[in-house]
Amino acid sequence: MAVLFVAMIMALLLAPQRAAGYPWPVCGSGSSFAANDTTYLASINTIAATLPRNASTSPGLYATAQAGQVWAHALCRGDTNATSCSECLAQGFEDLPSACSYSKEATMYYEACFLHYSNRSLSASDDTALSSAFPFVYSTNATAEPARFDHVVSALLNATAEYAASVTPRLYASGAVTFDQEIPEVYSWAQCTPDLTPARCRDCLANMIQALGTPLYSVGARILGIRCSLRYENRPFLDGPVTVRISAGPGAPAPAPAPATAPALVPNVVTPVGEGTKYSVPGMVLIIVLPTLAAANLIAGLFIWRRRRRSPAQAKQPYPSYSGETEDTGSVDSMMMDISTLRAATGDFAESNKLGEGGFGAVYKGTLPDGDEIAVKRLSRGSTQGVDELKNELALVAKLKHKNLVRLVGICLEQREQLLIYEFVPNRSLDQILFDIEKREQLDWGKRQRIIRGIARGLQYLHEDSQLKVVHRDLKASNILLDADMNPKISDFGLARLFERGQTQGVTNRVVGTYGYMAPEYVMRGSYSVKSDVFSFGVMVLEIVTGMKNSDTTQSEDLLTTVCSITKLYLNTYHNAAWLMA
Structure with missing residues (x-):
């Protein structure tokens, strides 16, 4: 009982803090809809069915939508691929209505995308949207040369913003500048929604730079908006190539290896426009x-x-050692299963055999020729995990044997498929029983x-x-997952x-x-x-x-x-x- 009490107290102590870092929901302080009003939520769900796909397939990774009295737009970062973009926005529609319950206006920021919906049309000519600013600033100072660092970073941000507004039709740019041995390079990112004109994009980014303030002594900062965003850090954070590179001045030394870890993010004590929440350092401590x-x-x-x-x-x-090597990969090879066997077991992944679907893919029930029931997890084609990395991870996860863990019985890596085969657990997942008014009586x-x-x-x-x-x-x-006797099994080690x-x-x-x-x-x-x-x-x-x-x-x-x-x-x-x- 003492252990459970401590666990509950720990959860309670952490409860109110939900607005810092990624994912970052920003809930509107204006109008809200009633709990029994399903129309507004239905309109959000209607938009959720098409907006992620439309944005991820558009040249600018941007799309807008309108259903009923709901207007929404979504943008993915310029270096994000279509699959990651679609998955990120789908996650946003899953998280945001819960994070901002009954709020008619809400925004969710992730590393790779952001999503915004409102009960009013947000026109590209709306000046209010250009001034919305939500800042994050790292708490650690960058260097013993703060004045020079401020000068270099300011120049980098202005150059990146200018490039995004005037050179690329996607209104996106990434930048870098070599600084010194202590901080080899500083990286930047600027992006506007592609429906803005270059002039309005430039104005929006200028507002962001001004809102970020000076001097810029921190190792990194970002300021996010619903029309444009800006960021810099002393470590790389983008996947795409650098589009803007400036010089820090003569005599700059060659780059050295960048730091491996990032310092802690501490939100600025700034009230975001349109939002009444403030964050204080003592509270965060x-x-x-x-x-x-x-x-x-x-x-x-x-x-x-x-x-x-x-x-x-x-x-x-003694505690067993682990070197992190892949000498047991052969044990994975012995678990390989034929794709034809799995297609036959699941009825060629028939919809009627689908048990559920998550962020990594769908799960199907199947029956092997010997009568054993299995659950086949079909990883999405968009997964960026390589086959060798997957095999290495599975070789290690396959060693985990415990009655309260779901047992991995096989894998299949054929025909561009990545399939994980687990023991079938008949009572499905805990949430399907616990949160069902009738089933929870069990x-x-x-x-x-x-x-x-x-x-x-x-x-x-x-x-x-x-x-x-x-x-x-x-x-x-x-x-x-719950077995036939309601014993729990931890699953999904993705x-x-x-x-x-x-x-x-x-x-x-x-x-x-x-x-x-x-x-x-x-x-x-x-x-x-x-x-x-x-x-x-x-x-x-x-x-x-x-x-x-x-x-x-x-x-x-x-x-x-x-x-x-x-x-x-x-x-x-x-x-x-x-x-x-x-």
Whole structure:
């Protein structure tokens, strides 16, 4: 009970902070629609069916749409390919209505795209749109030569903005400048929606540069808008070629290797135009420190519990080493299955056999010739993961054997297909039962407790007891499958990362996962660890106990905020009662 209480408290402490980093929702402070008004949400869903495809197939990676009283537009970053663009915007339509419940105007920013919808037409001639600014600034200063750095970065941003506005029809540009040995290069990006004229794009970017302010001492900053955006950093963050390169002046030394990790993002204490929210540094410190302490207590509790249950002989066994090499790839080759067998098992991936679909692809039920039932996960053709990388990852994941993990039984890499074959789990995923008013009656308190314990055991195995230390990064109710006896099995390791012995955290520039389950340090800085998984576990515990979904468009606020409000009310009441009795 103590462990569950700490997990719940950790989730509560982190609940209110949802607007920093990527994905970044900006909810309009104006009009909203009623909870029983399904018309507005239906219009959003109608646009969601076509806008991602239209934007990803357009030359400028931009598209607009209108349905009912909803107007929307979407833009992908100029270096993004069509597949990534479509997937990013589809994710936006999945996340944004939940993040900005009942708000008629909302915007969602991701690394590769942004999405905006409103109850009013946003014309390209609207001056208000050109001045909307949402800034992020890194907290770390770049160099011991701040004046020179400010001069160089200002020149780079102006050159990049000018190139985007006057040279390319897509109104997109990327830039770079060589600086010194400490900071080999500084990179930049500027982009406007392609429906702006060059003059209005130039005005929009000029407003952004002005709003960003001076001097520019930080290692990086970005300022995002619904018509144009601007960014610079002392490390590369774009996939495409540099279109603008300027000189930092005579005598600039040759580039040196760039830093491997990025400093923490801290939002500017600036109120975005049209948005009433402010962020303060002390508040952000509390957001990081308090959950970290709670997570440390939880991990310590799990570790002590595990040590007490281990026998003396087990306690003496050393932790297995991991070199990260691929010497076991042969074990994957032995798991290879023929594509014709899988097509026959699934009825050629018939729609009637589809069990579900996620960001990585669809899952189909199948029956092998020997009668064994399987679940075939068909990765989308747009996956950027190479075959060798996939085989190496599978060779390692195949080593994970635990009753609370879904078992991988085979793979297929034929005819441009990437298929993962898992054991079939008959009761499907936890979310399909937990959030269904009728089916949730199957989950009495005993079963819910067993599900929580089973997930905790599977998580403990991944973090502590397996040969490889694994951080899942996408724990959520839909990735918990239930067998015939309602025992939970953790599934979907598409986002999982392997840690070497002694490694405590990793950092990524591409934050992926499911909004509402991601820990703030992961959303804000791309930093993930076992604590990130524990946060997701805490959210699931609240969902299992309450039967409420964290991000539910039928609720006035999300589950974490609701529980946090109730907890604060209880603590205030307790404090007042104690004061009166003193």
